[in-house]
Amino acid sequence: MSSTARTDSVALYDLRRSRTALRAESARVEHWRRLLRARIDLTIATAALPGRLGENAGGTLPPASMRDLRDHLELVTALQDSGAPPELGSLGALRELDHRLASYEATVSEALGGATDELIRRLAMDPSASLHGLLEILDPR
Template sequence: MTPPVEQRVRDLRLDRRALRVEHARVSWWRRIVRARLDLAVARATGPDVLGEGVAFHLPLEVGVTVPRPAELAAVLDAGQAGGDIAQLDELRALDARLATYQAGVEAALTRATERLIANLADDPGTASQLLHKPLGRG
């Protein structure tokens, strides 16, 4: 039978692992939503012209490589601007919900970490043994 301290530590390590994975997932989704927001705003406003006002401050070989406004607009696929503007509120609301969820996951991960540390501090003699054992609920 597994000693209670060892079981608590194993369970907390598993909890932390699951929370770290979930934190990575929600962070990834937030990056996607924010990228969509950035694209929607960029499509609605159009790209700023690069190189204006600084052309004479740059070496010639750098200045001739600046992308033209039409090239930048093509990257944004500016023909779809209307749909993106309509989605701005929806994307912002989704990002806010993801931010709230992410904060909750981060708080749960912090609590699990604190509980793990407290349990390890209760029995420091077994801490190094427990941390080298593979994780599993069984």
């Protein structure tokens, strides 16, 4: 195998590893953003809780449905974090954190796109390059 082919295969291997790491990082930041957005939604929703369930149903529901009706206090408690309602004052900090994560996510996405584009460009120029170095990776004797 020529030294050029070996260098290209190592570069492709490193490029693939970079893409794998970037995909994992992208998934992590996406998960964190989902958690933050959920926390923001819960903070806003619990600041203005709906009224008691069944209060205005006044015989419009079948009697059997009442067995599934939860106690209002039980519902409110289920939405609280450690027994304390979320504070509306924390919304600004949560939104700022989400904004920073969105910026980081965009950076990760751009890097992943660049690595993907480079991998595609290289493989389009030389499709057999995807096979170079494969034996060394699988059996590095």
